[in-house]
Amino acid sequence: MNAKWIHPADLICMVMQRIYDRGLTTLTGGNLSVMDDEGVMWVSPTNVDKGSLTRDDIVRVYPDGHFEGKHRPSSEYRIHHRILKEHPNFRAVLHAHPPALVTMSVLHEVPDTKLTVAAYEAAGEVGLAEYGMPGTLKLVECVGDVFNCGYSAAVLKNHATFLASQVDLFDAFRRFEQFNSTAELQLNAGTLGCLKSLTKPQIDAYEASVKKYAEAEFSVRSEAELALRRDLTVIARRAYAKGLFTGMFGSVSARTDGNNFIINPRCRDNACLSECDFVRVEDGKCERGKTPDDTAEVHQAIYRNNPDVNSVIVAAPVCAASFAVCDRAFDVTIIPESYGVLRNSVRIPFEALVKDKESIGRTMSLEHPLGIIDHLGIVLAGPSPLYAFDKLEVAEFTAVSIHQAIRSGKEIKSMTKEQLEEADSQ
Numbered sequence: 301m302n303a304k305w306i307h308p309a310d311l312i313c314m315v316m317q318r319i320y321d322r323g324l325t326t327l328t329g330g331n332l333s334v335m336d337d338e339g340v341m342w343v344s345p346t347n348v349d350k351g352s353l354t355r356d357d358i359v360r361v362y363p364d365g366h367f368e369g370k371h372r373p374s375s376e377y378r379i380h381h382r383i384l385k386e387h388p389n390f391r392a393v394l395h396a397h398p399p400a401l402v403t404m405s406v407l408h409e410v411p412d413t414k415l416t417v418a419a420y421e422a423a424g425e426v427g428l429a430e431y432g433m434p435g436t437l438k439l440v441e442c443v444g445d446v447f448n449c450g451y452s453a454a455v456l457k458n459h460a461t462f463l464a465s466q467v468d469l470f471d472a473f474r475r476f477e478q479f480n481s482t483a484e485l486q487l488n489a490g491t492l493g494c495l496k497s498l499t500k501p502q503i504d505a506y507e508a509s510v511k512k513y514a515e516a517e518f519s520v521r522s523e524a525e526l527a528l529r530r531d532l533t534v535i536a537r538r539a540y541a542k543g544l545f546t547g548m549f550g551s552v553s554a555r556t557d558g559n560n561f562i563i564n565p566r567c568r569d570n571a572c573l574s575e576c577d578f579v580r581v582e583d584g585k586c587e588r589g590k591t592p593d594d595t596a597e598v599h600q601a602i603y604r605n606n607p608d609v610n611s612v613i614v615a616a617p618v619c620a621a622s623f624a625v626c627d628r629a630f631d632v633t634i635i636p637e638s639y640g641v642l643r644n645s646v647r648i649p650f651e652a653l654v655k656d657k658e659s660i661g662r663t664m665s666l667e668h669p670l671g672i673i674d675h676l677g678i679v680l681a682g683p684s685p686l687y688a689f690d691k692l693e694v695a696e697f698t699a700v701s702i703h704q705a706i707r708s709g710k711e712i713k714s715m716t717k718e719q720l721e722e723a724d725s726q
Contacts, residue, residue, distance in 0.1 A: 301470060301569075301572060303467075303468035303469060303470050303471075304468070307355065308334040308336050308342035308358070309342055309355035309356075309358035310355050311334055311342075311468075311469050311470075312332045312333075312334060312342060312343075312344055312353070312358050312469065313353045313354060313355060313357075313358070315332055315394075315469045315470065315472075315473050316330070316332055316344055316350050316353050317350075317351065317353070318473060318571075319332075319350070319394075319396055319473065319476075320350045320351045321351075322477065323398070324396050324397075324398040324476070324477070324480060325350060325396040325397055325398065326350075326397065327349055327350055327351060328346075328347050328348070328349070328350065329350070329396065329397045330344075330350060330394075330395055330396035330397060331343065331344045331346075331374035331376050331377070331380070331395050332344045332392070332393070332394055332395070332469060332472075333377070333380035333381075333384065333392065333393045334391065334392050334468075334469050335384045335388075335390070335391055335392070339362075339363045340360050340361070340362055340363070341360070341361040341362075341377075341380060341381055341384055342358055342359070342360055342361075343358070343359050343361055343373045343374055343377045343380055344357075344358060344359075344373075344374050345357050345358070345359055345369065345371030345372060345373060345374065346371065346372050346373065346374050346375050347371075348371055356370060357369075357370070357371055359371060359372070359373040359374075359377075361373060361377060361381055363385075365381070374395075375434060375435035376395055376434065376435065376439075378437070378440045379393075379395070379439065379440050379443045379444070379462065380393045380395075382440055382443075382444045383443070383444065383447050383462070383464055384464075386444070386447070386448070387447060387464070389466050390452070390464040390465065390466055391465060391466060391467060391468055391469075392464065392465045392467075392468055392469040392471070392472045393462060393463070393464045393465075393472065394462070394463050394464075394465075394469070394472040394473060394476050395460065395461065395462045395463075396460060396461065396476065397459075397460040398460070398480045398483075400480055400483035400484040400487060401455065401460055401461045401479070401480050401483050402459075402460050403483065403487060404455055404483050404486075405455050405456055405457055405458055405459055405460055405461070406458055408428065408457050408458075409428070409455070410426040410427070410428050410455045411423075411426065411455075411479065411482045411483040411486055412482075412486055412495070412497055413425065413426060413479075413482060414497040414498045414499070414500070414503065415482060415485065415486060415489075415495065415496075415497055415498070415625045415675065416482065416485070416498075416616060416621070416624070416625065416675050416676060416677065417498070417503060417506050417507075417675060417676060418478055418482075418546075418548065418549040418616060418676075418677075419478065419479070419481075419482035419485075420498070420503050421478075421548075422474075422475040422476075422478035422479050422482070422548060423452070423453045423463070423475060423478070423479045423482070424451075424452060424453070425451060426451060426453045426454065426455060426479075427446035427447075427449055427451035427453070427454045427455070428446070428454070428455050428457065429442045429443050429445070429446045429454045429455065429456045429457065429459075429462075430442045430457060431456070431457040431458050431459070432456075434459065439456070439459075442456070443456065443462055447462075447464065452464050452465070452466075453475075453479060461476070461479070461480075463475060463476045463479065470569065473547070474546070474547040474548040474569060475548065477546050477547055477548065478546050478547075478548045478549060481546050481549075481616070481618055484618040485616070485618045485621055485622050485625065486625075488618055488619055488622040488703055489622035489623075489625045489626050491703060491706050491707060492622060492623065492626045492628040492703075492706070493626045493627055493628045494626060494627065495625050495626055496625055496626060496627070496674070496675075497625075498650070498675050502650065502654070502675075505654050506650075506653060506654050509653070509654045509655070509657075510594045510597075511596065511597050513581065513584070513585060513586035513591070513592060513596070514584070514585045514586075515585060515586055515587070515588040515589070515590075516582070516583075516585040516586070516587070516588060517588050518580050518582060518587055518588075524556070525556055525562065525580070526575070528554045528556065528562055528685070529562060529575040529576075529578050530575055531554065531685045531686070532552055532553070532554055532562060532564065532578055532685060533573055533574055533575050533577075533578070535552050535685050535686070535689050536550070536552055536564055536570050536573045537570070537571060537573060538689070539552070539570065539613075539615065539689065539692065540570045540571045541571075542693070543617065543618075544615050544617045544692055544693070544696060545570045545615055546570065546616075547569040547570050547571050547572075548569075548570075549570075549615070549616055549677070550564075550570050550613075550614070550615045550616070551563060551564050551593040551595045551596075551599070551613070551614045551615075552564060552611070552612070552613045552685065552688070552689075553596075553599040553611065553612050553613075554610060554611045554684075554685050555603050555609070555610045555611070556580070556582075559600065559603045559604045560580070560581060560582040560583070561580075561581055561599060561600070561603055561612075562578045562579065562580050562581070563578065563579055563581060563592050563593055563596050563599055564577065564578055564579070564592075564593055565577050565578065565579050565590055565591060565592060565593065566591040566592060566593050566594055567591070577590075579591070579592040579593075579596075581596060581600070593614075595614045595676075597657045598612070598614060598653070598657055598660055598661075598673075598679060599612040599614070600657075600661075601657045601658050601659075601660050601661030601662075602660065602661045602664050602679075602681055603661075604658075604661055605658070605661035605662050605664075605665075606661065606664065606665050606666070606681065608665075608666055608683065609664070609665070609666060609681045609682065609683070610682070610683055610684055610685075611681075611682045611683070611684055611685040611687070611688040612679065612680065612681055612682075612688065613679070613680045613682075613688045613689065613691075613692050614673075614676070614677060614678070614679045614680075615677055615678060615680075615692055616676070616677030616678070617677075617678075617692070617695075617696040617699070619696055619699035619700045619702075619703050620677075620678050620695045620696045620698075620699035621677040621678060622699070622703075623645075623672050623678075623699065624672050624673060624674055624675060624676060624677055624678065625674075625675060629645070629647070630645040630670070630672055630695075630698075630699065630702075631645075631702065631712070631714055632644060632645055632670065632695075632698055633714045633715045633720060634698060634701060634702065634712065634714050634715065635698075635701075635715070636715070636719075636723050637694065638694055638695075638697075638698040639715060639720065639723055640723060641690065641691055641694040642669060642670045642691060642694060642695060642698070643667060643668065643669065643670075644668060644670070645670045645671070645672055646663050646664070646668050646670070646671050646672070647671075647672050647674070648660055648663060648671045648672065648673045648674065648679070649674055650673070650674040650675045650676070652673075653673055653674075653675075653676060660673070660679070664679065664681045665681065666681060666682075666683065668681075669681045669682060669691055670691065670695055678692075678695055680692050680695065
């Protein structure tokens, strides 16, 4: 969706509904704002059900500070107004109270955005704001001071998070969702062992390594290609609905013929993808006017080295991906289903992602369908999009069980050698 053609009041209602539905705020918690081209700030109201906002509920705040609407603006509207007024490069501001970010706030810490490349893309460096009572001028000053230091996101001590976007409110939501996912991943990974972070040069090297595909005109659309586009659309949306993708991160592809494939696009919302959004990659070139996901070369390498793999998924669900930011191995031998579907997991170093993506293709196979890519997430290889998605679900379910077992404080009892041999014989 293109936010510039959507009325600011409708935009706030749409994004707030999504925040509420994703469990990122409570009925009356959180607030959003948008600055329009005439210098009027539109902001969500105070003490109104965030799950059923209408355009008539949204409040206008004019440049001189007076407001219009049937409700009072959010008690935090002065923070929104200060950020947008003092930093005209920002177009939208989001504030909400998801549990993971609240957890970070009560620890007086900010999530480590250098744990994954997606986390840093979403939020960059993050500031920590001193405590101020909600609705007070002190809190306005505390948050404003952080944004004046050049940050676009702030964790408020004993409160939650503010995040601003230079693009629009949709962008703010996708970045906020990814930022919260980072907090969840960090808290999960903390139960596994010592966390590992990237350096800024490593992040820069990764960004520089992302292939820029030349474009080509592909006029013929076969029935098989159209069917694959339909299947991939369903799977991308399903992965998002189940929390396996975020709007910002997660890619799924399918082989068309030879080493050619279709993959979701870069910088598009996984929750809203349609068949026409997917990008055809053929003979090293991509469909004109589109940009494939940054992980396209990883998909390509797996297809090139494994003629029996017909679908690849890269994702970072918060439990499975936590193994990608620590040294603990992902044990898939806890139950016959996880062992039967995943067989085993392979560790892929971050350096391979930057310098030798072809080695990832040589590491993965249908016999080794689960890869843990350091500081990226997990990669799954399957004989079809549906079975690749099944592996993704099983991987996250398995990781959830491991995390819960660890939290119990008791010993995890994986399948024995005899039990694994029995499973192999079936």
